[in-house]
Amino acid sequence: MALPLTHDDPQQLGPFRLIARLGGGGMGTVYLGRSPGGRTVALKTMHEQIATQATFRSRFQLEIDAARVMGERYGAEVVDADPFAAVPWLATEYVLGPPLDDTVALCGPLPERSVRALGAALCAALGQLHRSDVVHRDLKPSNILITAFGPKVIDFGIARAIGDQRLTSVGVTAGTPAFMSPEQAMGAEHTSAGDVFALAGVLIFAATGHGPFGSGQPADLLYRVRFAEPDLGGVPAGLLPVLTRCLSKDPAHRPSMAELAGRLNHEEGESAEAEFTDYLPETALAEIGRRATEVWQIQPTRLPAPSGSVDEAPFRPGMSRRKLLTLSGGAVLGAAAAGVGTWAWLTQRGEHADTAGPRPTSTKRPTNVPSQAVWWAKINNTDETFAPTTVGDLILVMNGDGLVGLEAKTGEERWTRKWEIGSSAEKIKIAWQVVSDGEQAYAFIPENVPKEGLSIYSVDLKNGRPRPLVGPIPDLNGAQGAPAQPLIAADGVIYLVARERNGDPSGETGWHEIAADLKSGKELWRQPFKGAYSPDTSRDGIVAKAVGSRLVLTRRIGVLDIVDGIGVRDTRTGRMLWSRDLPRERLDSDSFLDPGQLVADDDRVYFGTGQLYAFRLSGGDKAWAFGEGRDKGDFEKDTRPYGRPAVKDGVVYVAEGTRGLVAVEADSGKLLWETSVGGVPSLLVTPVIGRKYAYVAMDGNARISAVDLHTHKVAWTFRVPGVFDGAFVAHERAGTLVLKSGDFVYAIPFE
Structure with missing residues (x-):
């Protein structure tokens, strides 16, 4: 109202x-x-x-x-x-639709088919959030808006990155008690499994009109969430098994979002082509249309100031309602009234399309583009999980629809390649996984219905089109549900992780690390490794770097008893030369690495956690450790004070605690210099080292400081509009440092 x-x-x-x-x-x-x-x-x-x-x-x-x-x-x-x-x-x-609690109050409990459609769409929504390692933490009926195009999830006031405890005090719960997970109710870590628990509660509310743990005082609700069985009275029989499993007190026993979506999607006999409006009661559709019309009838009014206070300047009405409708409202009202819309994210219709040839970016600098930016490009719905990638004279970025190639010097869009459609029957867009060796890009394109095995493609830098390069390898799984993971391309070889077709469907067996020749397309070797693996989950991803005849690999293993492991294989045979556990602080939830963050030179690999460590590539023994006994500023006990390091020309650079940047000698670990960076440095973003400056991200990723490598002082600071997505890359030939923030890609000078 x-x-x-x-x-x-x-x-x-x-x-x-x-x-x-x-x-x-x-x-x-x-x-x-x-x-x-x-x-x-x-x-x-x-x-x-x-x-x-x-x-x-x-x-x-x-x-x-x-x-x-x-x-x-x-x-x-x-x-x-x-x-x-x-x-x-x-x-x-302004979303044109009522919240779910209002919808249920108006329509009564929703039929099973409506609840299934609602749940499947919310799984897709939350799945996108989780793929960026963010959890909602306050999913409830009032935070879900029902529109003609599908539900929309809002209010991320207490959302945060998985594992990030910085904004949650010990013993303090945040969220809505009636829809909390048990682990959240007792102040413990709320992971994506916690959102599964909350989603089940929302679906029970939609199906019955009541939450799974009733109502009452917060303390009573928190007790029931932790210890009582849920009230499933009125839940349709077809939904009982999966929702009961979602409400398990043990997060490990709950299904993943992907599994839950599969259990909820289309009842037998339902058309896969149905649109969201087909599942909504007529009363709900009428309410959506009423709200779409009502918003344009609101006239600006302002209450008078209390007696004795100074009035504000008189309010001047702007455009007339007629002009506003002419400019933008008519199309929205028409769509809402007609009830049109599709689950575009579930059933993409039509063939893939692409555009080629440079498209200039706007020459008029938007208000949110700082003056230091040498170019900028607006890419709608950028994919935060894929950092900008340098290849040839291009910067590659992803959005929700495909891969975009930008000129590294100017930011002009050379081409956009929309994702290939996996199956003409299913018509589902399937995102690529892309790696680069600096001169060429390579992609794994999952198949919705695999036919011939696993293939790797090269990406034509002139138009973005994929061309078969490696495979198909018949006994490896190239399906969407068991994706391969390209690790790195270097020295004419691509290294990847894939699973055999006859492996356990649960993902427990059949995984291999594989090398293939980029010229001949032939497999060079494969080596098995044990245990379940989820290559599309960054917290479980293998990160690799090729150094001469060695392939260095790191991986985080485990959920409760976490181990950060490192190993080295012979690039010619794949034989494991050595492996060891890396040191980590007890509460160091950020010690995992993202692609591109494994740092090594010809002799050593470097890793930051409680100290900055160097391990010899020749045998895995510790070469040196830096940081013991140093004042690292204000940080929590048992967490990491050292960030992800960078190495260049025999010097290792790393963010230290809340103090600044330190530079140490790569051979010995001896301190060379240290400096403040004008604030708290980010421990999650690897510094980028140029010829003249070291570029350091600030905590919160809202600024980048350029530290002069000669004077060791901050020369200038780039204030990021919003926040960049956790990584920035240098294109040395173009002289640009590139980052993404929201729907914008920016380049600043790289020197």
């Missing part, structure tokens, strides 16, 4: 004129606003009195990041944001 503005509400936030209040609470206020072009948005702000506290600003920034990860398909599209303003604000699309 829209409420009048109060006398002291701002007239405008950023470019958006405020129309009405939509709600508020202890953290901030939500407004209805409109852009100069007539677009209606929801504007969330933070109260000025808490905006001065770093913790709350960090939470607000994380909320913006999580909303961008979710994207417009599964959530409210982020239109604009300014987390650095005196009063931080976030503008998202």
